[in-house]
Amino acid sequence: MGTLEDIVREVLLKIHTHRDLYARNEEAVKQHIIGPIFRTLGWEWDNPFEVRPEEKTEDGRADYGLILDGKVFAYVEAKNLRVNIAKNEKPLRQLGRYCFNAGVKYGILTNGAFWIVLKAFEENSRLSDRILLKIDLENEPLEKSVFKLSLLSKDKIREVERLSSLLRAFELSFNGLRREGFDEDILISYLRAGRSNFISVDRLTGIETPKTAYVNDNGWKAIPLSEQSLHGVLLAVLLYLYTKKEGAEKREIKQVYEHLGRIQLEPSKILSLLKVIEEEEGINIAVEL
Secondary structure, eight states, X not given: OOOHHHHHHHHHHHHXXXXXXXXXXXXXXXXXXXXXXXXXXXXXXXXXXXXEEEEEETTEEEEEEEEETTEEEEEEEEOOTTSOTTTOOHHHHHHHHHHHHHTOOEEEEEOSSEEEEEEOOOTTOOTGGGEEEEEETTTSOHHHHHHHHHTTSTTTGGGHHHHHHHHHHHHHXXXXXXXXXXXXXXXXXXXXXXXXXXXEGGGOOSOOOOSEEEEESSSEEEEOOSSSSHHHHHHHHHHHHHHHOOHHHHHHHHHHHHHHHHSOOOHHHHHHHHHHHHHHHTOEEEEEO
């Protein structure tokens, strides 16, 4: 299987070559376009524990239900390429009803070329207010559509609302500064320079004074420090893990946290412990200096 960018390129070639087929045949859109994209995004498309076709709702059947933790996380509704989902709100309202009546928070509508990600319900909001992402494979730069599609991966989709909000804020800020006359290359250089103080644990020497700690656990998250030291980073990471665990694991982490909170460790020992936590928990740890 190729990368997501490879698959999107293949999809665009299919649409260009067989547009008439996809304009009249919704099943071809599902089989040739939607399925390959979701497979590349990490979904086991033939696994009923992850994807259920023709998912029944009170208002009809959604084409697919995406399953996380044994529950439908999002409905996917497919249309043929002739349906202009960018301008015709009827399919999106249909998808919204499916979601609302089933208590499913998110919906994805696509005709293969255009994708809309919807938050199905929120008090005092209009339909347009709840659109999280619009992805136009044919009319926007490949890099942009690939990046936005990546937010629907099995690893990232739980955070799609938060990540799409961050992306909108980033685009508004970046474009706002460009309108103020700042050169695009200078802005990009500024962003890259801003990462110089963001250092992963394996690059630390032990003499640093961290200002903030970060954990990459299905996305980077800042975690507060009780003290600006490597010792503080270790305690903050343990406290983060404590909030995620249950039962015996939770009690064990609490004991370790309380013990390490009372003693001082050599920086080299702290770095070793942080690397062990990364390996055992499958996370990444970094600090900002």
